[in-house]
Structure formats: C-alpha cells, structure tokens
Amino acid sequence: MATLRLQINEKLFLRDPQETVLGRKIIQSSIKMIDELGLEGFTFKKLSAEIQSTEASIYRYFESKHKLLIYLMAWYWNWLEYQIDFATNNIKDPQERLAIAMKMITEVNVNDDYFPDIDETALQRIVIYESDKAYLTKHVDDDNKDGSFLGYKSLCEKVASFIKEINPNYDYAHALTSTCLEASHQQIFFSRHLPRLTEHQYKEGKVHEDNYNFLMDMILKTIDA
Amino acid sequence: MATLRLQINEKLFLRDPQETVLGRKIIQSSIKMIDELGLEGFTFKKLSAEIQSTEASIYRYFESKHKLLIYLMAWYWNWLEYQIDFATNNIKDPQERLAIAMKMITEVNVNDDYFPDIDETALQRIVIYESDKAYLTKHVDDDNKDGSFLGYKSLCEKVASFIKEINPNYDYAHALTSTCLEASHQQIFFSRHLPRLTEHQYKEGKVHEDNYNFLMDMILKTIDA
DNA sequence: CGAATTTAATAGTATTACTATCAATAATGC
DNA sequence: GCATTATTGATAGTAATACTATTAAATTCG
Numbered sequence: 001m002a003t004l005r006l007q008i009n010e011k012l013f014l015r016d017p018q019e020t021v022l023g024r025k026i027i028q029s030s031i032k033m034i035d036e037l038g039l040e041g042f043t044f045k046k047l048s049a050e051i052q053s054t055e056a057s058i059y060r061y062f063e064s065k066h067k068l069l070i071y072l073m074a075w076y077w078n079w080l081e082y083q084i085d086f087a088t089n090n091i092k093d094p095q096e097r098l099a100i101a102m103k104m105i106t107e108v109n110v111n112d113d114y115f116p117d118i119d120e121t122a123l124q125r126i127v128i129y130e131s132d133k134a135y136l137t138k139h140v141d142d143d144n145k146d147g148s149f150l151g152y153k154s155l156c157e158k159v160a161s162f163i164k165e166i167n168p169n170y171d172y173a174h175a176l177t178s179t180c181l182e183a184s185h186q187q188i189f190f191s192r193h194l195p196r197l198t199e200h201q202y203k204e205g206k207v208h209e210d211n212y213n214f215l216m217d218m219i220l221k222t223i224d225a
Numbered sequence: 226m227a228t229l230r231l232q233i234n235e236k237l238f239l240r241d242p243q244e245t246v247l248g249r250k251i252i253q254s255s256i257k258m259i260d261e262l263g264l265e266g267f268t269f270k271k272l273s274a275e276i277q278s279t280e281a282s283i284y285r286y287f288e289s290k291h292k293l294l295i296y297l298m299a300w301y302w303n304w305l306e307y308q309i310d311f312a313t314n315n316i317k318d319p320q321e322r323l324a325i326a327m328k329m330i331t332e333v334n335v336n337d338d339y340f341p342d343i344d345e346t347a348l349q350r351i352v353i354y355e356s357d358k359a360y361l362t363k364h365v366d367d368d369n370k371d372g373s374f375l376g377y378k379s380l381c382e383k384v385a386s387f388i389k390e391i392n393p394n395y396d397y398a399h400a401l402t403s404t405c406l407e408a409s410h411q412q413i414f415f416s417r418h419l420p421r422l423t424e425h426q427y428k429e430g431k432v433h434e435d436n437y438n439f440l441m442d443m444i445l446k447t448i449d450a
Numbered sequence: 451c452g453a454a455t456t457t458a459a460t461a462g463t464a465t466t467a468c469t470a471t472c473a474a475t476a477a478t479g480c
Numbered sequence: 481g482c483a484t485t486a487t488t489g490a491t492a493g494t495a496a497t498a499c500t501a502t503t504a505a506a507t508t509c510g
Contacts (some may be wrong), residue, residue, distance in 0.1 A: 138263035
C-alpha cells in the first residue's frame with residue numbers, strides 16, 4: 001500500500017522532520033509523550049532522553065516546544081481536511097457532505113495506515129487537551145503571519161462552504177463552524193472531567209456519538225436546513 | 226454606596242486576598258499585569274516588583290500562578306452569575322431571562338462600582354485569552370475536587386435551567402450552554418486575531434453585538450423556542 | 451509587657467528553555 | 481577515493497522560572 005505525506009508549511013519548522021530518521025522519531029515520540037505528560041510536563045530534555053538524542057539536535061528541527069505544538073496541530077487539521085475531502089468525494093448533496101464532515105470531525109480517530117509515523121488517536125487526544133494553547137498567546141499574530149493556522153482556517157472554510165450551499169442566506173457560517181469545531185473537542189473534555197457542563201456520557205464511543213447528534217442537530221436547525 | 230464582596234471557595238487560596246491590603250494589591254495588579262503580559266509573560270517576581278513586595282509574600286496567598294488564575298476565573302464567573310441574578314430578578318418569562326443572561330455573557334463589561342478593587346473590563350479580556358488554560362491541564366481532576374470550577378458550573382446550570390424552562394424536551398441544555406459560554410469568548414478572540422474563522426467584525430462593541438445575535442439565534446432555533 | 455504568632459525579606463535550589471562550541475560521523479560531489 | 485559539506489552528538493553554559501527554606505521584623509494577644 002502507498003504511504004502518503006502531508007506537505008506542511010515550511011515556516012513551521014527549521015528542518016523538515018519528515019525527511020530524516022531523527023525527525024520522524026521526534027514527531028513520533030513527541031506525540032506519545034505530550035499525550036502522556038501533557039504539554040506542560042513535556043520537555044525537549046525528556047524527549048531527547050527518550051529518543052536517545054540531545055536537546056540541541058531537537059532544536060535543529062523546531063525552534064521551540066510551542067512551534068512543535070503548532071506543527072502537530074497543523075498536521076492534524078491538514079490530515080482531517082484531507083480525510084473529509086476523501087470521504088465527501090463524488091457526493092453531490094451538500095447536506096450529506098456536511099453530515100460526513102461532522103461525522104469525521106466528531107468521531108474518534110482510528111490510526112490511518114497511510115501515515116505510519118503518526119498515531120492519529122493519540123494526536124486527537126492532544127488536540128482535545130492542547131490545541132487551544134497553540135493560538136491563545138500574546139504572539140498569536142506573529143504565528144498567524146507565518147501561516148501557523150492555515151490548516152484550521154482551511155478546514156473551517158470547507159465546512160462553512162457546505163453550510164453556505166445548503167442555505168446561502170445564513171449569515172454566520174464561519175462563526176457556526178468554528179464554534180462547532182471547538183465544541184467538538186471541548187465537549188469531549190467536559191464529559192470526562194467536568195461532566196456537569198454537558199449531557200454527553202463519557203464512555204466507549206458514546207461521547208462521540210452524542211456529540212455528533214448534538215452538533216448536527218444544532219447546525220441544521222440553526223441554518224434552517 | 227455599598228461595596229460588596231464575593232465569597233470565594235477557601236480552597237482556592239492559602240490566605241484570603243480580600244482580607245489584607247497586600248492581598249488586594251496582589252489581585253489588583255495581577256489582573257492588570259496578566260492582561261498586559263499574558264499568563265505566560267506574567268510571573269510572581271514581576272508582580273512582586275510592581276507591588277513592592279516579594280515573591281515569598283505572594284506565595285503565602287497563592288500556592289502557584291495557576292491557582293491565582295483559577296481564583297481570578299472563579300471570581301469572574303461568580304460575579305457574572307451574580308450580575309445575571311440581579312438583572313433577571315422579577316422577570317417571569319424564561320425567554321426574556323435567557324435573553325438577559327446572554328446579553329450579559331456577551332456584552333463588554335463595564336467596571337462595577339460595587340467591587341472597587343477589580344477591573345472587570347481587564348478581567349474579561351483575561352477570560353478571553355486565558356480562561357481555558359485554567360482547566361486544560363493534566364491535574365484538572367484534582368483542581369476540580371477542590372471546587373475550582375464551581376462558579377463556571379453554577380453559571381452553566383443557571384442558563385441551562387432557563388433553556389429547560391423554555392423547552393423541557395430539549396436534551397442538550399448543558400452542552401448547548403457550555404458551547405455558547407465558550408463561544409462567547411472564542412469568537413471575540415477569533416474576530417481579532419483569526420478573522421477568517423468568524424463573520425464577526427472586531428470593532429467598537431460590534432463583535433459583542435454580532436456575537437449576541439449569533440448565539441441567541443442559534444440557541445432559540447436549536448431548542449425550538 | 452513579653453511570649454507567641456504572623457508576616458516580610460533574603461537567599462537559595464531545581465528545572466526549564468534555550469544557545470554556543472566543537473568533535474565525530476555520514477552523505478554527496480567530482 | 482577523497483575532499484567538501486551537512487548532520488548529529490557531546491558537553492557546557494546562561495538567564496529566567498517556579499518555588500522553598502531560613503532568618504528577621506512586626507504584630508497580636510493574654
């Protein structure tokens with residue numbers, strides 16, 4: 001089977017981690033470790049020990065821990081948009097396309113054999129816990145100029161375009177989409193850690209199903225589909 | 226005029242900052258500095274220099290920077306719920322109560338003379354940039370056990386109860402409320418820094434108005450009001 | 451008033467997030 | 481095949497952060 005490679009914006013790294021053995025180890029192990037330790041507990045020192053390399057070597061790939069996070073999040077949004085493109089290909093009805101997109105956004109990821117280096121399931125957990133930290137900073141405008149959030153914006157644009165096709169008169173397609181994208185991970189977090197903030201039940205795929213039903217219902221009613 | 230004091234859960238501080246001059250200075254200056262520097266740029270060392278005290282003294286009030294953030298957020302959510310209680314008092318119609326609550330949640334805060342030590346306008350900006358970081362941690366369950374998020378949950382419960390009154394058959398009142406509470410600050414952030422994620426225009430109160438219209442419309446349609 | 455307790459100031463530690471330097475090794479070009 | 485260049489590794493170092501321990505000063509209370 002073919003393996004694929006997502007083209008990631010060059011400004012997000014110093015050396016392309018997809019091009020070398022060390023680079024791929026950095027990506028692989030950082031996903032595993034951020035998932036386990038959380039972004040705050042994760043350091044380049046610990047990572048370098050894990051992959052039997054040195055801090056200095058890792059810094060040759062990524063300017064900082066924050067840039068590595070941005071890279072991982074960019075990878076994820078690019079991957080998710082690609083999944084949606086793939087799954088909605090040849091589907092004519094925009095409402096069906098929207099349903100497929102929301103399904104992929106809300107469902108728990110299975111590991112994608114096309115990208116053997118990446119544990120998509122772990123990466124999705126990182127998205128839930130850490131993705132907002134990628135932009136909630138004082139230097140968000142600088143990061144944005146470097147194209148750090150292009151993948152997220154592009155995904156938002158895609159889903160918003162489905163909504164616009166269904167109802168061209170709805171005025172808040174992007175706001176509604178970004179609200180749902182954020183909710184798609186927030187509600188998972190709440191159901192697990194702050195259950196009084198949601199009805200969704202955290203267990204075996206149930207949250208994801210609840211979340212799909214909740215969000216699809218909200219979107220369709222809101223846009224008068 | 227009377228000045229008020231919000232009773233904050235004792236587990237959120239080591240010494241009550243509202244009881245001493247130093248404590249009030251810590252609160253006052255930390256709001257100002259977190260607003261200016263961001264949570265990452267803010268340190269107890271800088272704060273101690275600003276208020277002409279020492280790091281050790283500040284640590285006697287708050288166990289950590291993170292606990293201080295939790296305290297400020299708890300204060301904000303308590304204050305906001307109190308504002309909503311005040312404003313919805315004697316209003317019978319639940320739909321009107323919901324509208325008032327959403328207005329207060331989305332509008333830009335003016336400084337409340339009842340609490341002279343707190344700059345509510347600055348605190349609201351901190352909520353926009355930093356509030357999610359209060360719970361997006363690996364130790365969220367421990368913080369939750371200490372009651373760190375009671376204010377947020379209580380506010381969510383209140384708004385959800387208005388929704389339930391309007392339509393007792395809607396199944397996701399809490400999920401919808403928490404989604405809107407989060408969106409109420411996310412959309413402000415997006416309109417300013419990542420404008421491709423929203424239609425809202427960042428200027429002079431316009432975002433807040435847009436956001437109110439967007440969210441109220443979404444809620445009412447979603448719950449079939 | 452004097453003992454007990456609280457509060458403040460000083461100094462110190464472990465860790466983090468990097469940076470710099472230089473040697474060793476591997477890949478590439480002629 | 482050998483020189484050039486790029487890449488990695490090893491070591492060390494720095495400034496700042498997040499806290500802690502110790503001691504000194506002030507305050508409270510019986």
